[in-house]
Amino acid sequence: MDGTVLYIGGAIATAFGTVAWWAVRSVHARQNDFEKDLAAYKLHVAETYVTSNELGKAIDAFNRSIDAVFAKLERIEGKLDTKADK
Template identity: 55%
Template sequence: MDLMSAGIGGAAATAICSVFGWMLKRSIGQLDRKLEAHDEALQKRSDDLAAFKLHCAETYATHSSVEKAIDAFNRSIDAVFAKLDRIEEKLDKKADK
């Protein structure tokens, strides 16, 4: 009888270990799938960010180019005011004659 109970106990222990092993394998498999999905989501976000950076670089002006454009505009305005001042001086001289 001891041999029979030992066989049944061993079979029960083997069954319990098998169930726990199967559960462990299943949970590890689920974690692997979650990690793969997470990696795919991170890669998609990284690709989206790279596309947005490219869009910004192609669409919007940089700080230095805006400064150059403003400086050129200011020089043009200064030239217009200088011409207006010369015209005003000529008109003042004509009015005196």
């Protein structure tokens, strides 16, 4: 009878260990998949989207262009105001 209890206990321990091993392996595999997906997403973002420094430079260039347009419009307005045959 003592041997039977040991065999049953060993079988239960083995079954529990197998289930625990399977669960840990499954979680580890999902974590690796998540890390790969995250790395791919980071690469996509780095390749696709503009950095804040580049965006700031582009906005500054756009603002300078708009200022130049308004300066030309003011010069045209000044010339029209001084025109003799209004």
